[in-house]
Amino acid sequence: MVNRLHYGDNLDILRAHVRDESVDLVYLDPPFNSNASYNIIFAPPKAMRTRIDAQHAQIQAFEDSWHWNDTAEDAFDQVARSGKSKAFDLLNALRTFLGxxxxxAYLTMMAVRLIELHRVLKPTGSLYLHCDPTASHYLKLLLDGVFGPEKFRTEIAWKRTFAHGNVGRAYGDITDAIFFYTKTDRYCWNQQYRQISGDKARSKYGSVDPDGRRWQSVTLRNPSARPNLHFPFTASNGTTYQPHPNGWSCNRERLQRYDAERRLHSQRRPAVRCA
Ligand SMILES: C[S@@+](CC[C@H](N)C(=O)[O-])C[C@H]1O[C@@H](n2cnc3c(N)ncnc32)[C@H](O)[C@@H]1O
Incomplete structure (x- = not known):
């Protein structure tokens, strides 16, 4: 299924063409239930529009408004029969709550598709769902129902616009949400790094090891009083260090790990230099 583009309703495509546990990553930017007709947005400006353009725009466009009807009822039944009992419990509870x-109708359309997307993900796979505040709170519940609440990893807040000047009695909606869920705890994660310029590296990472590797000193002092993190710590160099009156910023096991990784140093009494 690499390098293949399918055109059509994703529910049909998923069921007909995508095997169980065959997909590494799903990113979905579905309709947001914005109750908008995107025909207008996708069409060329009126002055430039020809009859052909208008027809073409109609073909490309989609209607982002949903109604409770036979299609929604059928999708609801499909969720009931899917064997995903938690997802159905959730959807049923939402039906009681919302009517x-x-x-x-929108959430039912999404639920039946999220079940298929969960099916096709590999055990190492991840799903990113992009949505906005119109329905994000309900979609996160649906994702909990389909994936399990413990498979939620992060909500990415995407600032998609500048602050609005026309808000009188509320705050402007300037972010979208991207929910990150994984199929299992064995998910693939490729840590991202960013190259920084020589000047920035020199100013930010002012200390240098003999091998030329730059590093930055970060305090191990807790910003607020944490009595449970107030304990003397004996490092591998035999020196016992007392914490700041607030306590350490981490527990003993982590301090021991930093020590073993040679990442501890003391400006007054060197313990172990950072590697
Ligand atoms: C919010 S838009 C995504 C726009 C796109 N990410 C972009 O940046 O141009 C939602 C898209 O979902 C598509 N869509 C809606 N229902 C669909 C379905 N059942 N199967 C496949 N695509 C669907 C719409 O045609 C629309 O292009």
């Missing part, structure tokens, strides 16, 4: 309305 049979447009939001419920």
């Amino acid at each position: 049979e309305n447009d939001m419920m």
Whole structure:
């Protein structure tokens, strides 16, 4: 399934063409239930529009508004029959809470697709769902129902616009949410690093090891009083260090790990130099 583009309803495509546990990563930017017709947004400006353009725009566009009807009822039944009992419990609870309305139709459409997306993900796979505040709170519940709440990893807040000037009685919606869930705890994670310029490296990482590796000294003092993190710590160099009156910023096991990794140093009484 590498390098293949499918065109059509993703529910049909997933069921007909995508095997169980065959996908590494899902990123979905579904309709947000914005109740907007995107025909207008996707069409060329009126002055430039020809009849052909208008027809073409209609083909490309989609209607982001949902209604409780036979299609929604059928999707609801499909979730009931999916064997994903937690997902169905959740959807059913939402139906009790919301009633049979447009939001419920939207969430049912999403639930039946999220179940398929969960099915096709590999055990090492991840899913990113991009949405906005219209339905993000309900979508996160659905994801908990389909993946399990413990498979939630992070909510990425994407600042997509500048502050609005036209908000009178509320705060401007300037972020979208991207929910990151994984199929299992054995998920693939490629740590990202960013190259920084020589000047920035020199100013930010002012200390240098004999092998030329730069590093930055970070305090191990807790910013607020934490009596449970107030203990003397004896490092591998035999010196016992007392914490700041607030306590250490981490527990003894982590201090021991830093020590073993030669990442501890003391400006007054060197313990172990950072490697
Ligand atoms: C919020 S837009 C995503 C736009 C896109 N990410 C971009 O930046 O241009 C949602 C998209 O989902 C598509 N869509 C809606 N329902 C769909 C379905 N059942 N199967 C496949 N695509 C669907 C719409 O056509 C639309 O392009």
